[in-house]
Structure formats: structure tokens, C-alpha cells
Amino acid sequence: MSSLSRIVQYTDRYLRIREIGDWENALNGLQIENAGRVTKIGAAVDISTRVLTAAAKQDVDLLLVHHGLFWPGLQTVTGAFHRQLKLALENRIAVYSAHLPLDVHPIVGNNAQLAATLGLRSTTPFLEEKGQLIGLKARTSVSRDELVRKLEKSLGGKIRAFKFGPKKTETTGHTFVEEIFAPVALHRLPNRPLTREVFTFGNSETLFFVRRWQRRKIDK
Secondary structure, eight states: OOHHHHHHHHHHHTTTTSSOOOGGOOEEEEEEEOOOEEEEEEEEEEEOOHHHHHHHTTTOOOEEEEOOTTTTOOOOOOOOHHHHHHHHTTTTEEEOOSSSSTTTTTTSSHHHHHHHHHHHOOOEEEEEEEETTEEEEEEEEEEHHHHHHHHHHHHHHEEEEEOOSEEEEEEEEEEOOOOOOOOOOOOOOOOOOOOEEEEEOOSEEEEEEEEOOOOOOOOO
């Protein structure tokens, strides 16, 4: 059995929770505490009634999530939000959320892990948001089709490729963000649980994004 407070202190430090800028409603760090003991840890991208129900059935008492309870902002404790709080509190499930601090971490972060999986070396940060650079880019000579194949293998599923620009790229950039902030005009696609997209441009550069467009009220 581990102490919740020790795990939280370590994770706050390791992910630099208090140093990384983020959207206000991310509310990174411990969002719900329990009695203070941790025997089993679970993880999910989004918190939901379904996730919390599964966590309770498996005796999880610390749930780590990328998108926490408070993304919709100030709200009444009714409907899905009420069910989620009730499940967490009645089953003594502590909830810890890490959004941009997890995206940008140089070792365990989403960007760093994807770069390593794709075999990209000598990456450098790019794409400023909330006071820090939240993406990574690297120079590599790879065909567009090969990059798509590598992404599909790494992400475990099909991706949507927008094949503008050259068939072979020299610079790739990638970021895990829920909104697109890029120096090109892009539009939102319809809401989907997970959208993986590759954009290639005419200057031998490829940008790829993993966008998580999900309906926030998924627990009706």
C-alpha cells in the first residue's frame, strides 16, 4: 500500500505540474482525494461515468487521466457530473489529472514517446502555447507513405492523411493538442472519439497531429 500524498508529491514534481502553463479548466494535479491509501492505479484519457464504473469494479483507488473533471468549467452538480462525483467518492477513488504537463514531458510525454516510437532523433521544440513550446520537430528523410505507415503502426489504427505538398519530407513536426494552433488555416472536422491526421505542405515539411475531439457530455 502506498500513500496518496507521496504519489501526488512525486508526480507533481516529475511532471512539473505547477510550472507548465495550461488552460484554467485543466486543473492539473489532484482533483479528488480519497482516504489517503493507494493499492491499485488506473489510467484513462478522459474521465467519464463509464471509466469510473470500470475503475470501481476493478478496485482502482487512484485514477490518472489526461482530461479531468472540470473541462466544461463552472457547472451545477447534476447529470453526468453528479454521477461521476458520486462514483468517485462512494468508491474512494482519487482522481489525478495531467494535461499539457504530460504532453510536453521530455521523457514520458506523449510527444517524446511518439518521437521515440517513430525513431526520430535530435528533436527540437516548436509551436508555442500557454507560455511554452508544446510540440516537437525533427529532420528526417522519409516518404509520406512510409510516415503514414509508421504512424498507423505506432498508433494502432488508421489515420486520415491530407496529402498536400511533396511525397518525400525532410522535416516532421508533431504535437498532441486538443485544438489546432498552426501557422496554416485549418478547420475542425466533425466530432469523433479520436482523429489522427497528417498534413503535408509544399516546403518539404510534414505536420501531424493527434487530435482528440470528443463530446464532453458522453455520460447521459
